[in-house]
Amino acid sequence: MGDKLIGRIDLDGLQVFDAVMREGSVTRAADSLALTQSAVSHALARLRLILKDPLFVRTAGGVKPTPRAINLWDEVQDALQVLRRAVLPGEFDPFTARGTITLAVNDMIAQLLMPKLVQQLQDQAPHLRLSMPMRTFGESELRLEQGTLDFGLGLFYALQPSLRRRSLWTDDYVCLCRRGHPALAKPWTLEAFQAVHQVGVSPNGDLFTYADGALRYAGIERTVTILVSHFSCVPPMLQGTDLMALMPRFYAGAVADHYGLALLDPPFTLSPVKYELVWHERSERVASHVWLREQLVTALGRTEP
Template identity: 35%
Template sequence: MDIRAVDLNLLPVLDALLRHRSVTLAARELNMSQSALSTALRRLRELLGDELFVRTGRGLRPTSRASALSEPVAEILERVRDRILQSSTFDPRTAKSEFRIAHSDVGAYVLWPRVVRAVRTAAPRVRLVLKTLTQSEIGPALAEGQVDLAIGSYPDLPDSLFQQRLFDRVYVALVADGHPLARKTLTLRSFAATPQIVVRGPSGVQDRIEAYLASHGLVRGECVELPSYLMIPPLLEAGDFLAVVPGQLADAFSRHGSLVTLALPVPVPASVIRMHWHRRFSEDAGSKWLRDLIAQEFGAEPVQRRRSPR
C-alpha cells in the first residue's frame, strides 16, 4: 500500500474508537458528528480490509487486527503531538508534560526524591515516571524516546549520547552500629577478614577491590552476593557483615537505621554520576528545562557536552 494514498486523519479516529469502543464517545472527543465518524470508520475498513469493530451488547469490540493496531497507532499519534506539534517554549508553571527518567536502584533510592521535590516545586503539573533499566537497555530507550534522561554511572553507554557531569560518587564501608569494627580505623587485613556483602555492578568496584587484595597476598573470606544494594541494611543489622556501598547511599541508609560508615583501606576511584540523553531531543524545550533544573539541583555546570570517545 502506498502511504501517499492513506488519509492520516483516520488515525485519530481509529485511536479514539479503540480507547472508547463507542462511536458516540469517540465522536464527542474528536468534535465530530456521529455520521462523520461512521463514515471515517467505513473508510478505515476499506483501507485495511478488515471489519475492525464488531457491535455487541456491550458496545463495539475490536477485531484481532484492530487490537494489534492499538499500540502502534497510539505511539504514532504521541510522537506527532510531542515532536512535531509541540510548542518551542516550555512554561513549567502550566506545563502538563510527562518526563521519564531512568535510574539504577541506587539512583532511585538516593537521587529520585531530590529530583521529584525539585520538579514538583517548579512545575507542579508535570508528571514524572521512574524507569529502572539495565545499562544495555538505556541506549535504545533514550534513542526511541522511551525515556527522556538517564542519571547514574553508566561507563558503557553509546558514544552518540550527550552527557553532563553531575557529581562524583565515592565508596565507603558500612557496618552495623554494634559491629566490632564500628568507629575503628579499617585496616586492609581486618577488611579482608570481615564477612562481606557484595553487590557487583557495571562500576567494577568489587573487581578492583579483589585485585588490590590479591596484590597484597590477601583474599576476602566469607561473602554473600546480592543483586541489589537495597537488600543490604537488614543483613548488616542482623549480623557481623561489612558492605562496600556508594557514600550517598550509606548516608541515606544511616538515616533510617543504626549503621556506621568507615573509610575503605582500598584505593577505589570515584565513579562519575552523569545525565545522559539522545541528541534527537537535545533541543527540546521541556527536556532542556528538566536538564537545567537537575544540573542546578546537583550543583553541576549547566553545559551540554558530547560524550567523548574512549
C-alpha cells in the same frame, strides 16, 4: 496489520480516533479538532470498515470504546507522538504528551531519588509513561546506541562519541556495617578493611563491581564473599552478620538508621564517583527529552555545573 491495511488508514483518521478516545464524545472530539461532527463520523466510519470493528458504542453520556479500540489506542498514541515530534520537534506540551520514555537506573537510585521525579511527572505530564529498566554496565550503553533506551543514569566510564553525558552529582564511598561490629572496636587500618568479609553489588553478576574499580585504581584489594545484584539486598544482610559493604555515602546515610547500621570512613583515600545522565545524540534536540532532562535535574536537586 498488513501493508495493504496500513496503506488504507490515513493519519487524519488516526487523529480523529485518538481525539474520540480522549474526549469520550464525537461532539467534543470534533470541537477539539476544529472539524464538523459529520467529518468525524465519516472518518470513524472508514476506520470501522477497515478494522472490521465498531470501535465505539453509543451511551447516554457519549461513546464507549470497544476492547479492540482500547487495545489499539496505546499503539496509536505512541505512533502519533513520534510523528508529532518528527514534524514539530520544538513543540512539546508535557500535560498532553503521551508515549513512553525509558530510563535505565539501578535499584538504589530508583528507591531514593526517583519518587520525587515520579511525583513531578504525575503533576506535569500525567499521560507520559516512564519505564525504568535495570541499569547494567555495557548493556545500557549498547541499548542507547541501538535506540531501545532513551536515558541511562548512574556511573559511566568511557562512552562512544555518539553518547552525550551530563554530570548530576559527585559522591564518595563509606563502609557500612552493623552497630557493634567487631571492626569498630579495633584500630581501623587498611589491613583491617581487607580482612573483613564484604558484600559486593553487581547488577549483571560480574565479580568486578564499581566499588572494586575504585579500589583497584587506588591499588587496594578486598575480600568479597557475597555478591548480590541489588543494593536493597545489602542492608538486611549487614544487620545480623559481621559482613561489611563499601557503599555510596548518600545511600548508606539513607538506610543506616532504619537497619541499625554504622557508617565508617575507609582507612584510605578513594577518588570520588560521578553520577551522570547519558543519552544518544539523536535525541539531543527532541523536545520531550530536553524537557525530561531538566525534570531530572530539578528532581535530583544536586546538579553540578
